[in-house]
Amino acid sequence: MSSARQILVVKHNPVRRRMLRVALEMEGYAVVEVGDGRSALTAAAQRLPDLILQDLVLPDVTGLELLAHLRALPGGAELPILALSGFAGQTEEARLALAGFTTILVKPLDPSRVVETVDAYLSRGPTAPVGGARRVLLVDDDPVQLKLTGIHLRELGFRVSTAASATEALRAAHKHVPDAIMTDVLMSDVDGFQLCFEVRRSPKLATVPVLLLSAYYQEGADQDLARRVGANALILRTHDLEGLGPAILQAVSDGAPAPTEEPSDSVKLAHAQGVVRQLERQVSVSAGLARRCTVQAAQLVLLGGIADALSRKSDFDLALRGVLAATVDAAAISKGVLFLSDATQGPPRVRHAIGFSEAEEDALADFFGHMPFLEGVIQRRAAVSIPSTVVSPGISATLLDRAEVVSAEIVPLVSDGKGVGAIVLGARRTDVASEDSVAFARAIGNQIVQSIELETSFRRVAESEQRYRALMEGANDAISIQTSDGVIREANRRLEKALDLPKERIVGHHIGEFVTAKREPSSPVEIRKANGPSLLMEFSDTAVEVGGEKLVFSIARDVTEQVRAQAHLMVSDRMASVGLLAAGVAHEINNPLCAVTCNLELAARKLDATEQRLGSAARLGEVSDEIRDAREAAERVRVIVRDLMVFSRAEEDRRGPVDLHRVLDSSLRMAWSEIRHRARVVKDYGRAPFVRANESRLGQVFLNLVVNAAQAIPEGHADVNEIRLRTGERASDGAAIVEVADTGPGIPADTLQKLFTPFFTTKPQGIGTGLGLTICQRIVIGLHGEITVSSEVGRGTVFRVVIPAADLEEEEPRPVPAPIVSSGRKGRILVIDDDEKVAMAVRHVLLPEHEVRVLTSAPQALELISSGERYDVILCDVMMPVMTGMELHAELTRTAPDQADRIVFVTGGAFTPRARAFLDDVPNPRLDKPFRVESLHALVNQRLA
Numbered sequence: 001m002s003s004a005r006q007i008l009v010v011k012h013n014p015v016r017r018r019m020l021r022v023a024l025e026m027e028g029y030a031v032v033e034v035g036d037g038r039s040a041l042t043a044a045a046q047r048l049p050d051l052i053l054q055d056l057v058l059p060d061v062t063g064l065e066l067l068a069h070l071r072a073l074p075g076g077a078e079l080p081i082l083a084l085s086g087f088a089g090q091t092e093e094a095r096l097a098l099a100g101f102t103t104i105l106v107k108p109l110d111p112s113r114v115v116e117t118v119d120a121y122l123s124r125g126p127t128a129p130v131g132g133a134r135r136v137l138l139v140d141d142d143p144v145q146l147k148l149t150g151i152h153l154r155e156l157g158f159r160v161s162t163a164a165s166a167t168e169a170l171r172a173a174h175k176h177v178p179d180a181i182m183t184d185v186l187m188s189d190v191d192g193f194q195l196c197f198e199v200r201r202s203p204k205l206a207t208v209p210v211l212l213l214s215a216y217y218q219e220g221a222d223q224d225l226a227r228r229v230g231a232n233a234l235i236l237r238t239h240d241l242e243g244l245g246p247a248i249l250q251a252v253s254d255g256a257p258a259p260t261e262e263p264s265d266s267v268k269l270a271h272a273q274g275v276v277r278q279l280e281r282q283v284s285v286s287a288g289l290a291r292r293c294t295v296q297a298a299q300l301v302l303l304g305g306i307a308d309a310l311s312r313k314s315d316f317d318l319a320l321r322g323v324l325a326a327t328v329d330a331a332a333i334s335k336g337v338l339f340l341s342d343a344t345q346g347p348p349r350v351r352h353a354i355g356f357s358e359a360e361e362d363a364l365a366d367f368f369g370h371m372p373f374l375e376g377v378i379q380r381r382a383a384v385s386i387p388s389t390v391v392s393p394g395i396s397a398t399l400l401d402r403a404e405v406v407s408a409e410i411v412p413l414v415s416d417g418k419g420v421g422a423i424v425l426g427a428r429r430t431d432v433a434s435e436d437s438v439a440f441a442r443a444i445g446n447q448i449v450q451s452i453e454l455e456t457s458f459r460r461v462a463e464s465e466q467r468y469r470a471l472m473e474g475a476n477d478a479i480s481i482q483t484s485d486g487v488i489r490e491a492n493r494r495l496e497k498a499l500d501l502p503k504e505r506i507v508g509h510h511i512g513e514f515v516t517a518k519r520e521p522s523s524p525v526e527i528r529k530a531n532g533p534s535l536l537m538e539f540s541d542t543a544v545e546v547g548g549e550k551l552v553f554s555i556a557r558d559v560t561e562q563v564r565a566q567a568h569l570m571v572s573d574r575m576a577s578v579g580l581l582a583a584g585v586a587h588e589i590n591n592p593l594c595a596v597t598c599n600l601e602l603a604a605r606k607l608d609a610t611e612q613r614l615g616s617a618a619r620l621g622e623v624s625d626e627i628r629d630a631r632e633a634a635e636r637v638r639v640i641v642r643d644l645m646v647f648s649r650a651e652e653d654r655r656g657p658v659d660l661h662r663v664l665d666s667s668l669r670m671a672w673s674e675i676r677h678r679a680r681v682v683k684d685y686g687r688a689p690f691v692r693a694n695e696s697r698l699g700q701v702f703l704n705l706v707v708n709a710a711q712a713i714p715e716g717h718a719d720v721n722e723i724r725l726r727t728g729e730r731a732s733d734g735a736a737i738v739e740v741a742d743t744g745p746g747i748p749a750d751t752l753q754k755l756f757t758p759f760f761t762t763k764p765q766g767i768g769t770g771l772g773l774t775i776c777q778r779i780v781i782g783l784h785g786e787i788t789v790s791s792e793v794g795r796g797t798v799f800r801v802v803i804p805a806a807d808l809e810e811e812e813p814r815p816v817p818a819p820i821v822s823s824g825r826k827g828r829i830l831v832i833d834d835d836e837k838v839a840m841a842v843r844h845v846l847l848p849e850h851e852v853r854v855l856t857s858a859p860q861a862l863e864l865i866s867s868g869e870r871y872d873v874i875l876c877d878v879m880m881p882v883m884t885g886m887e888l889h890a891e892l893t894r895t896a897p898d899q900a901d902r903i904v905f906v907t908g909g910a911f912t913p914r915a916r917a918f919l920d921d922v923p924n925p926r927l928d929k930p931f932r933v934e935s936l937h938a939l940v941n942q943r944l945a
Contacts, residue, residue, distance in 0.1 A: 005122055007051040009033045010040040010066070011084065012059055015084070022443045024118065025109035041069055042548075048073060051121055052081045053105075053114070067100050071846075072146065080121045103147045120148065120241070129157030130245055134252060135176070138162045139169040139183035139195065140213075144291040148616035149182075149213075149241060156245040166190035170198055172240030175207055180248050185214035185234075193229050200230040201260070209251035213237050213244075229256055291768040323350040324423075334405060338363055338448070339374065340421035342411070348378060348421050355426075359404065360727040368402040370395055377410050378419035383442065384410045404428070409444055413449045413784050420449065480536065486511045487552065498558060500529045511554075515843050524559050536560045590929040598841035599631055601933040657690040657806045660699055660736055664725055667702040674710040679721035679742065688727035688736045692806035695784050701776045705740040708772065710745030712797065730802060734786070738801045746793035750902070755789060764864060826850055828942045829874035832861045832888070833906065835878045842875060842906075845933050846940060858883035862891055865899050873943045874899065876913055878907040886918045904939060906931075 007029050014035065021031040032049065034040050037058045044052070056063030063083060069078050083101040099377045102121070105114060136158045143164070161178070163169035166189060169426060173181065185192040192212045212226050215237045226234035235243065270404040324338050335355035339348035346373075350364050363493040366375040373395055377384050386408040387396040392763065399408060405426030413421040423445050466625035472479050478495035480488050491506045499506060499514055506514075515525050520833045524536040537556040544551050604627050640699045668681060675681060691698075706723065713721045726739040747755070756777050780787045785803035833839040841855040845853045853871075855861050858880055867869075878885040886907055892900035905919060907931040919926055927939055 005051075006030045006032060006047065006049045006794055007118065008040065008043060008052045010037070010054040010058070011050065012036065012055060012057065017408040019111060019443075020114060022446055022668075023115055025446065026442055027115055027119075029118070035059070037066040037069075041065060041073075044070060044073055044076070048079065050080075051118055052079065053082055053084055053118075055084045059263050071100055082117065082121075104144050106144065111115055117148070130249065131157030131159070133157065133159055134179040134248070135159045135161065135910075136248060137169060137173055137178040137181045139164075139166065139181065139187075139192075141184065141187045142191075145184070145237075148816055149244070152241045152244065153182075157243075158248065164194075166198070166663050168194040168207075169195060170202075172198070173208070175202060175574055179209060180209045180211065180252055182211045182244070182248065185212050185925050193225060193231075196229045196231045200256070207256050209248075209254070209256045211235055211247055211251055232257065236787050238917075256431050295783075321354075324352050324712040325354050333425050334429075335403065335426040337424045339367075339424070340380075340452070341419075343376070347375060351421075354404070363402055368399055370399060374410065374422060374424075378412045380423050381412045381414050381419050383412065385593055386410070400426075409851075411445045413445045415452075417447045420452075423448070440576065440666075450892065471747065475555075478558070480506075480511070480554045480556070482511060482552045482554055482771070484550045484552060485541075486552075495556070498527060498529070498535060498556070500531050524563055526554075534561050551769070577581060589906075591833075591838050594908070594929040594931065595835070595837040595841040596630075597930040598933060598936075600627060602841075602844055605933075655692050655694050657808060658693045658695050659690060659699075659740060660688045660727055661685055663695060664702055664727070664738070665705050668725075669697055670699075670703055670707045673712060674707050675723060677708050677715045677718055678713040679718055679723045682722050682724040683723055684726040686726065686728040687728055688738070689734060690808060691736050691783070691804035693803065697779050701779050701801065702738070703742070704772045704800075707742055709742035709744070709797070709799075715748065729805075734805050736805055738803075739798055740801075741798040743796045746788075746795055747791040747797055748793060754791065824945060827940065828870070829853070830855065830861060830864075830874045830876075830887070832856075832874065833859055833877040834881075835877075838877075842936065845936055849937075850918055852887075858885065858888040860889060864890065870899065871902060873940050874903045875906050875940075876903050878905050878919070879912075884915075889922065889924070902943065904943065 005028075009020050009024075009031060011254065012035050017033045017035065021033050024031050032043050034043055040052075040054070043049075052450055054063060054066060060068065061069075062421070064467050067081060067083075070079065070081060073079075080102045081100070083104040085106055086103050103117065107118060114444040123769045131153065137231070138146060138150055138153065138160055139162075141164055146162055146164065150162055161172060161176070163172050166183070166187060169181065169183065181195075183192040190198075191504045192214070194211045194266070196212065199208060199210055209232045210230065212231045212234045214222075214234065225232050232254060233245050233247055294722050303682045324336050335353075337353040338351045340351045347366075350361070353361050353364055355404075356364065364367075368923050373391075378817045384390060384400055389391045400406065403426050405428055408424060408426040411423045411425070412419045413423065420861055422471050470758065472492045475492060476492060479492045482488050482494055487510055488507055489689055491503055495506065496503055514527055518564045524538050527535045527537050529535060536559050538559045540555045540557075542553045544553050604624075607624055607627060644941075664683075664685075668675070700911065706725075708722045713723075721743045723743075724739075726737075727743070728737045729735070730737055756773050780801055780803065783803050785801060787802075790800070791797040829846055829850045831839045831842045831852060833842070833854075834856050836856055839856060843852045843854050855864075858876070859882060861876075862873070862883070876885040876888060885903070887905055891899055894904070901924070904925045904927055905922075906927045906929060907915075907919070925939060925943070927936065
């Protein structure tokens with residue numbers, strides 16, 4: 001029988017359910033067993049079985065209700081469903097048969113009969129419709145047999161009508177004469193022989209063929225009696241009902257024979273004797289069945305207790321020994337031994353032995369010298385009797401003699417299609433090879449295997465539970481198990497720590513009590529803590545089904561620092577972009593500004609010389625004032641550009657002595673557009689030491705504080721509001737103190753506690769990021785300083801920054817500029833700048849004293865020098881489009897190193913990291929645009945001296 005055929009057994013009694021499962025599995029069927037209607041529907045919906053054995057009494061639904069649900073499943077209408085009924089009344093059985101069950105099996109159930117019935121439904125292949133629509137009247141007082149036989153004949157193409165008694169059959173036959181009558185022999189009111197007599201005596205029915213059907217009438221006298229009463233044939237009923245169709249067709253073809261004689265005393269005597277023989281056979285069979293049922297009942301009790309015993313005892317091995325002892329006792333045999341294979345795939349080992357001496361137990365280790373034979377039996381997975389024709393006489397004699405028994409049975413233990421061991425039973429007097437004994441040993445073996453598998457599964461589950469607990473409790477992430485609607489069932493320690501709550505305050509509560517917003521995949525969500533600042537957590541949810549219940553396995557990772565770092569990187573990247581833009585803007589401003597300042601200074605000098613020569617200062621006074629105003633305005637532009645350049649170097653972290661007052665003034669100038677309409681600025685500068693810091697980062701801190709102070713004050717009434725900058729020195733350690741105070745509305749106490757929390761802002765959405773003060777705090781702490789805030793509602797707010805003073809003695813000495821002296825000689829100067837106006841301005845400044853040549857590209861200069869031209873000083877712009885000053889320096893270093901040493905780099909702002917690094921590394925002097933005329937003269941004269 002194919003193992004692919006699946007049987008669904010639906011019985012409330014677990015012992016009887018197990019009995020049916022064992023019997024069916026021994027025949028190769030796959031069995032799914034359930035104890036109630038709900039489980040049956042679930043199992044059938046997951047996979048429709050090939051056949052269902054269903055109890056009529058279930059704990060949750062009636063058998064007829066379950067039947068209706070099963071028939072409603074896809075494919076359920078044609079599914080064989082066999083009812084298991086304890087009702088003795090034939091009327092009730094007939095009613096159930098008509099309700100939609102394929103057939104009814106009446107309890108007490110003989111497992112062999114159940115298997116035969118299942119085989120009859122599942123082994124029967126497609127049948128040819130040979131009946132030709134002939135009408136057959138089927139008579140049987142057993143509703144099960146009546147149903148089964150009727151189904152079989154209909155499948156053969158006969159039109160079948162049924163009768164449950166001889167009286168009912170005669171009435172139906174006179175109403176509609178059939179083509180043939182098939183009747184059971186032994187019935188309660190009138191038996192089949194008497195019914196055949198009555199048919200032959202009826203003029204209307206005398207020509208109708210009659211076939212007698214019996215499972216017991218098999219002797220010659222029975223066949224002779226059938227012939228004498230006018231039956232066409234006496235047919236043996238088999239479990240597969242083979243031969244019924246051909247017999248009916250033969251009877252219809254032959255026609256009805258006449259009775260050989262009237263029902264004389266001799267015929268009646270033969271009839272009575274046949275009935276007696278039939279009853280004797282039934283009594284004999286019933287007695288045998290009764291004995292088998294008694295033994296099976298005892299065995300079932302044992303089977304039912306095995307699992308309980310194995311599950312109750314903490315020592316599984318001790319429980320196994322108890323099971324083996326109970327098996328030997330229940331089977332009324334002498335000895336038993338349990339062999340089990342281990343995970344090493346070595347030979348099976350003796351797990352327990354009952355009834356053997358110590359010497360015999362030692363010899364059992366290699367199965368009395370025949371371990372390969374035992375391994376072969378286990379691998380073949382087929383029970384072997386000793387002695388038998390399948391075992392060599394030599395092996396049989398050795399095993400029986402060494403074990404001191406007269407017969408033995410080896411029953412393999414099979415798990416998942418593989419042999420995993422064996423039970424060996426031996427007896428000195430009892431026949432252990434009988435069908436019942438072998439079946440019992442197989443059942444015990446199956447139960448032991450399943451118990452071992454169950455114990456293994458329990459152990460694995462326990463180990464898995466331990467691993468799960470260890471992983472869950474040791475995880476760095478917060479883990480919870482929730483219902484599908486968000487109620488927390490379980491939480492680990494990390495979640496307790498994240499929420500700052502004990503587990504009993506978390507389990508049973510909805511996740512929405514702790515989450516401030518709806519969770520979105522891969523999006524951080526704010527989590528409220530019982531105490532302290534909230535957290536940002538990223539959830540990963542996985543839907544799982546456990547025991548039919550849908551749950552959510554949720555992992556929450558604390559990404560507060562990660563998001564904070566990402567935001568800081570984003571701001572830093574934005575600052576770097578702004579710095580790059582600022583450097584570019586400064587460079588573009590510095591070039592024309594350099595030409596403006598140089599030309600203004602030259603104009604001022606020429607104006608002074610003209611006044612001295614003409615002696616008409618009054619007439620030129622207005623022009624002189626205008627030039628002076630223009631120079632002051634240009635100087636203001638130069639300072640603004642310089643302040644802008646501070647932020648172009650924000651990505652650097654080089655530290656040195658920083659003048660706080662210079663940084664504060666620069667920050668005020670940068671924030672002036674925010675301040676001017678809101679408040680006046682008061683500089684309350686005291687004695688503040690230099691601090692060791694990065695000027696651009698410190699400028700970022702003070703710019704943020706000044707802008708925040710300005711934005712805290714509403715626009716208008718700038719005359720009554722003020723922003724005060726105080727500086728000083730802390731007496732205790734000499735650290736520098738900077739305070740930024742405003743006369744704004746002040747900050748409430750609950751808001752004051754959150755000011756340095758990332759992403760917290762009091763500004764409207766889209767205006768503030770909530771990161772400014774967090775970044776300020778990080779910068780100040782990075783300088784080993786501290787930043788604090790105090791505020792009074794209605795009075796204003798004060799931010800206080802304290803930074804350790806720089807140790808100027810440890811700082812590298814800055815080069816002292818040489819005094820401006822005349823070179824005493826006229827030099828050859830080469831000016832290289834892509835901005836022609838700047839180059840010409842430099843030429844005008846230097847022409848009176850030196851020979852000056854102007855070029856607007858570095859390749860031109862390289863070509864001249866390569867041809868042999870030499871210069872005392874080369875004033876070269878750093879950033880040029882075709883060839884940069886850096887590339888020119890590198891090429892001259894290779895081809896004309898003396899000229900490379902004479903380069904003075906002129907820059908309007910080295911706004912690339914490469915250019916900045918280059919200027920820091922080369923020893924050549926550097927002149928920043930815009931420069932003063934005196935500075936240019938001084939630098940050239942120094943190079944010429």
